[in-house]
Amino acid sequence: MKIKYCKKCLMPSTKPYLTFNDEGICNACQSSEKKDKKKSENQIDWSKREREFNDLIDWAKEQNAPCYDAIVPVSGGKDSITQVHRLLNKGLRILAVNVDYGIKTKIGKYNLERIPEMGANLIIFRPELTLHKKLIKIGLEEYGDPDLLSHTLLHAYPLHVAKQFNIPLCLLGENSAFEYGGDEKLANNNEITREYFNHYAANKGMTAKVFGKKHNIPFELLWQYDFPDEIENNTEIKAVFCSYYFNWDSNENLKIAQSYGFKQLELAKEGTYRKFVGVDEQINRLHQYIKVLKFGYGRATDHACEDIRLGILSREVAKKLVKEYDLQPLGEEYIKSISRFLNYEREEFIGILDRFRNKDIWHKNSNNNWYIKNHLED
Secondary structure, eight states, rough: OOOOOOOSSOOOOSSSOBBBBBTTTTTHHHHHHHTEEETOOOOOOHHHHHHHHHHHHHHHTTTSSSSSSEEEESSHHHHHHHHHHHHHHHOOOEEEEEEEEOOHHHHHHHHHTHHHHTTTTTEEEEEOOHHHHHHHHHHHHHSOOTTTTHHHHHHHHHHHHHHHHTTTTTOOOHHHHHHTTHHHHHHHHHOOOOOIIIIITTTTOHHHHHHHHHHTTTGTTTGGGGGGGGGGGOOSOOOEHHHHHHOOOOHHHHHHHHHTOOOOSSOOOOTTTTTSHHHHHHHHHHHHHHHHHHHHHOOOOHHHHHHTTTSSOOOOHHHHHHHHHHTOOHHHHHHHHHHHHHHHHHHHHHHHTTTTEEEEEEEEEETOOOOTTTHHHO
């Protein structure tokens, strides 16, 4: 299989949901052009959208909620700190909700603690760990996705809290369909819907109900992992994407987060040249590495493509960074840590990963080493 790459960025044709126009430009780049009036006649009117956001704030306060006016799902990363920032100094009672299933880093815990200092209440939800580890292992072994149910929990649990506490406004992060390339109808959403959740959070419809039925786990144990249907079309609760109202820019979000004390790594970590992403927990590195095995691209590609669109990197410089970082194997310390957490022997863990290597794009050279043929060649 010969991989096709976007003519503007470096996104490959193997990326799920990615499409190209007649000029060979991916839909993520096409969405990006709408953010800048110099690049598109259909540029988004950000001033108008900020006014819409402020109207939403006024609406939330008018609901006279019993406890909180707004809820924000948070990891402690730069983006979720920025989401809280967007709600500050507006007379709101803010509840931040973090889902922690036991593999947070030291720097991740430090950054998370910045949130209550900003002016929001913070609750940390710890799912029952024996069950959650089982879900991670099934996701990894059966689907090559250790985040399969973790991702749905991160999306769904704050919505359940909003419902249970009658919190009118839930401020989510970015709309992935718009920012990274996806279904055009979903890309234009300002609110999360069941359709969006099933498509992006639940990985092609693998919801908690479907997963539980397939793997004989009662839904009564998994309800917090599923989208609460009462949220959709609810006139009393609005769950909206922050990226709809404000230009979603990782580097700008970093500056905002740093103003509240956010710390980044001293050195770039495995898989990417950026020092300020994926710092809060460990399992994202595993998720991104399996993406490399399946689709031939990883975290460095994601970041380089965003920086190309922002005008920070040229395509040629981005290529060099991707070649240096994207295909890095998992380090031994990381292998030991995750194997210990999930109770695998090292060779068992490595064997599971190798099952998901896509042999249509990966090949072995004369030294018996894996490589991607025509990697990053136009």
